[in-house]
Amino acid sequence: MSIVGIVSMKGGVGKTSTTANLAAALASNLGPNHISVVDLDPQNALHWHFGINDKKLGVCKNAVMGANIGDVSVESQYGILCLPYGRFNETDREAFEHLLSHDAGWLGEQLEEAGIGDGGIVLVDVPPGPSVYLKQIFACADLILIVLLADAGSYATVPAMESWLKDMSVLRPKLDSYYVLNQVDKSQILNRDVTELLQHHLGSRISPISIHLDEAVREALAFRQPVVVYSPQGKASADMTQLAAWLIEKLNQ
Ligand SMILES: Nc1ncnc2c1ncn2[C@@H]1O[C@H](COP(=O)(O)OP(=O)(O)O)[C@@H](O)[C@H]1O
Ligand SMILES: [Mg+2]
Structure with a gap:
C-alpha cells in the first residue's frame, strides 16, 4: 500500500478536485479496486466528486x-x-480532533487494520494549513503532493510549507514531497511569470506536470463526476493522466 497526502497551505487551490480527479486517472491506469480516497477534511466534499x-x-x-x-x-x-469525512456536529469534530492529536499514528494504523489500499494507492485529502489532519498524513504518507496556484498568494505560502516540511523531517527524514501547480493558464503574464519563478525556486521538487485551468474541472464537479470521465479529451484530463503515470513511477522508485 502507498499513501499519498494531497495538501496545501492555502484553501481553494484545488486539493479536493486533484484528489478526486487523480484517483480516477490512477484507476484508469491501474484498473478498478486499486485506488482508495480518504476525506480528512471537515468540508466533507470529496464524495461529491x-x-x-x-x-x-x-x-x-x-x-x-x-x-x-x-x-x-x-x-x-x-x-x-x-471514505467520506461524513456529517458531524461540533462535539463529534472536537472529539475526533482530540483523538487525532493524541494518537499521531491513528490514520496509518486504521488503514492497515482495515486493509484499505492493500496492493494499491490511498489518496488522502486534508484541510489547508497546519492541523491535526496534516500531522496524521505526514506520519503515514509515502509521498506528499502540495497543490499550488501560479499566483502571488500561493507563492507567499511556500516558506511556511517548507518550514512545516522541515519540522516534520525530524519524524520522517526520507518522506518525498512534490509541488504541483494547478489552474495554470499560460496566456496570463502573471501566471506564466509565477510558474517560471516557482520552477526556478523549487527545481526538481516541482512536478514536471502542471494542471491547466480548465472549465471542465468545475463542470465535472457540478455533474458529480471525475473530470477524466466528464471530459476525457480535455486539457485537465490529459494532465491528470500524465500526473497519474508520473506518480506511479515515483511510488515505484
Ligand atoms: N484545474 C482547474 N481548472 C478549473 N477549475 C479548477 C481547477 N482545479 C480546481 N478548480 C476549481 O477551484 C475550486 C476550488 O477547488 P477545490 O478542489 O475545492 O480546492 P481545495 O480543496 O483546495 O479547497 C473549485 O470550484 C474547483 O472546481
Ligand atoms: Mg478541499
Whole structure:
C-alpha cells in the first residue's frame, strides 16, 4: 500500500478536485479496486466528486464511536473506494480532533487494520494549513503532493510549507514531497511569470506536470463526476493522466 497526502497551505487551490480527479486517472491506469480516497477534511466534499450520496456516518463520527475506518467505505461507480469525512456536529469534530492529536499514528494504523489500499494507492485529502489532519498524513504518507496556484498568494505560502516540511523531517527524514501547480493558464503574464519563478525556486521538487485551468474541472464537479470521465479529451484530463503515470513511477522508485 502507498499513501499519498494531497495538501496545501492555502484553501481553494484545488486539493479536493486533484484528489478526486487523480484517483480516477490512477484507476484508469491501474484498473478498478486499486485506488482508495480518504476525506480528512471537515468540508466533507470529496464524495461529491464521485456522485456518492452523503451517508450520515463517515470517518469522523465513526472514529468517535471507536469503530474502524473501514466501516464507512463506499464503493464508487468508478472503481474507487471512498471514505467520506461524513456529517458531524461540533462535539463529534472536537472529539475526533482530540483523538487525532493524541494518537499521531491513528490514520496509518486504521488503514492497515482495515486493509484499505492493500496492493494499491490511498489518496488522502486534508484541510489547508497546519492541523491535526496534516500531522496524521505526514506520519503515514509515502509521498506528499502540495497543490499550488501560479499566483502571488500561493507563492507567499511556500516558506511556511517548507518550514512545516522541515519540522516534520525530524519524524520522517526520507518522506518525498512534490509541488504541483494547478489552474495554470499560460496566456496570463502573471501566471506564466509565477510558474517560471516557482520552477526556478523549487527545481526538481516541482512536478514536471502542471494542471491547466480548465472549465471542465468545475463542470465535472457540478455533474458529480471525475473530470477524466466528464471530459476525457480535455486539457485537465490529459494532465491528470500524465500526473497519474508520473506518480506511479515515483511510488515505484
Ligand atoms: N484545474 C482547474 N481548472 C478549473 N477549475 C479548477 C481547477 N482545479 C480546481 N478548480 C476549481 O477551484 C475550486 C476550488 O477547488 P477545490 O478542489 O475545492 O480546492 P481545495 O480543496 O483546495 O479547497 C473549485 O470550484 C474547483 O472546481
Ligand atoms: Mg478541499
